[in-house]
Amino acid sequence: MNAGFSVDTGVLLAGVLLLVGVVASGFTSRLRIPSLLLFLGLGMLVADDGLALVRFDNAALAQNIAVVALVVILFEGGLGTDPGAFRSVGAPAAALASVGVAITATVVALVAWLVMDLEPTTAFLLGSVVASTDAAAVFAALRSESLPTRTQQLLQLESGMNDPVAVLLTIGVLETWRADPGVTDWVWFLGVQLGAGVIAGLLVGRLGRWMVDRVSGTAAVSVGVVTLAIAGISYGAAAAVGGSGFLAVYLTGVVLTGSRRASRGVLYFHEGLAATMQGVLFLMLGTLVFPSQLTDHLGVAIVAAATLILLARPIAVALVLLPWRMPLRRMAVVSWAGLRGAVPVVLATIPFTAGHPDGAVIFNVAFVVVILSVALQAPTVGALARRLGVVGDERVRLRSEIIPVDAHDADLVEIRIPDDANVPSTTLRVSPPPAGARIAVIHRNDATVVAHGDTTIEAGDVMLIIAPRSSDLDEIERWGQSFVAPEAEPEPE
Structure with a gap:
């Protein structure tokens, strides 16, 4: 008795080839291949x-x-x-x-x-x-x-x-x-x-x-x-x-x-x-x-x-x-x-x-x-x-992840500060999140930090921010970017 399908070998081979390709690409990228x-x-x-x-x-x-x-x-x-x-x-x-x-x-x-x-x-x-x-x-x-x-x-x-x-x-x-x-x-x-x-x-x-x-x-x-x-x-x-x-x-x-x-x-x-x-x-x-x-x-x-x-x-x-x-x-x-x-x-x-x-x-x-x-x-x-000499802005840029929280008509925004970011020593009292948004918690070096006015943001921090659905998420991301680098000047024509 045989319960297999004709496509079985093909699926196995495709999976192996994709896995080999992905793993090998990590090594070839170092060689610029x-x-x-x-x-x-x-x-x-x-x-x-x-x-x-x-x-x-x-x-x-x-x-x-x-x-x-x-x-x-x-x-x-x-x-x-x-x-x-x-x-x-x-x-x-x-x-x-x-x-x-x-x-x-x-x-x-x-x-x-x-x-x-x-x-x-x-x-x-x-x-x-x-x-x-x-x-x-x-x-x-x-x-x-x-x-x-x-x-x-x-x-x-x-x-x-x-x-x-x-x-x-x-x-x-x-x-x-x-x-x-x-x-x-x-x-x-x-x-x-x-x-x-x-x-x-x-x-x-x-x-x-x-x-x-x-x-x-x-x-x-x-x-x-x-x-x-x-x-x-x-x-x-x-x-x-x-x-x-x-x-x-x-x-x-x-x-x-x-x-x-x-x-x-x-x-x-x-x-x-x-x-x-x-x-x-x-x-x-x-x-x-x-x-x-x-x-x-x-x-x-x-x-x-x-x-x-x-x-x-x-x-x-x-x-x-x-x-x-x-x-x-x-x-x-x-x-x-x-x-x-x-x-x-x-x-x-x-x-x-x-x-x-x-x-x-x-x-x-x-x-x-x-x-x-x-x-x-x-x-x-x-x-x-x-x-x-045709190079771009080398500033470190962060990326945010947004997760809808529909039960509370809000969004949970995760902002990661890169490990190599040059973060200014500014407290949250001086630079608070945009109106309506609140930092729920900060994950720092395998520890949980409850944010308050005297808290400073450090490189490697992961901030979890609660924001109402009506909040401007672009403004929140710009606020997070302010801890990494100042706003870039417009590129000349």
Whole structure:
């Protein structure tokens, strides 16, 4: 008798690989080796050309799994984006995400056509596939680097918004190969992708924010699941009307950030989920490729990667950001930090599954371009920024965790003062919490301290603050930040 299922071995192997990847990434991070590259390597190791433990050659299924993973990653990226970034760098980010992608695709395509002697449609498909920066790779790289706030926001917004244009170019060139779409078709497709994506993202985000702010009772425990459902609705609603679901889900995350109780209370949940999906995504993409076939197109891939990194991206950044008079040093960092990741590989599955004669070539070249981008650019972004003097504010910043206490119509706010913070010697009588908030207890060096007027805050303290539901949680966090460092001066243009 056998009570097992056919999927049992696969579940065991997936769990082991994820665990190995996560544990190993802790060691590789010390060597500045991106964990995403490690998961790609693990995938290739267990696939047909490696240990042959997994056979996975279903590009259509891989495309669907990748879309789900990107939805989760983009939503978490939106939750981590300051809505004020749209006011400060929204215009240049939108220009990079649209005109910049088109310029990048054109330059790569022309070199592939005229220098590498690829067929015109193959060349332009390749340029379109690798033209957009990847949210997963960019968000992962920026978490470990200290760049100026505006530069970091610019890269985040660009990577969150540029997928629709890359999709438009890829599908447009593919349709040109199949038929002959006119200018009107191109304009209509782009308009619907962007317009429906923006409208669906903002509308679902506003409705979701209203809903999350009113979640109470037992449902409050599942706010993370509620926001994940909202992300799925945002993507599906936009896609149902022909819009860009990727753009929609990113904007929904940004809008939900305005609901501080929701976004901060579940941000850790989504960060962990997004990190898991990144590992799954790159692990799966590694199993999909055949390393023995990569060598057949290695020369083309290296030339394409060099063209993209050293020519196309710098030209696009320089031309697009010229009206904003961005310093050349900062342009150089923005150009180098335009990482490629899962999105180009996912887009490369479109011509592959559509039956294009060079679909396999495009996929293999795009895969090598991604490997080179992640391996060469991601570990060196910080070093380049420091070398050029494009570094951010090194102040220690705290993060707060908010837990709703619905029975008492209040919030329990936990504020952790970092261990290495330079805390001023100020009593709570001199610097009390904002009106309506009270420090319930302070956890200090494995001891519990009941706060009073003469209590001073020390590095490493964990403050538990009770605040009415009507309190301004931003004000409470600013008060907590005052024990770490003074308010930063606005970054110059």
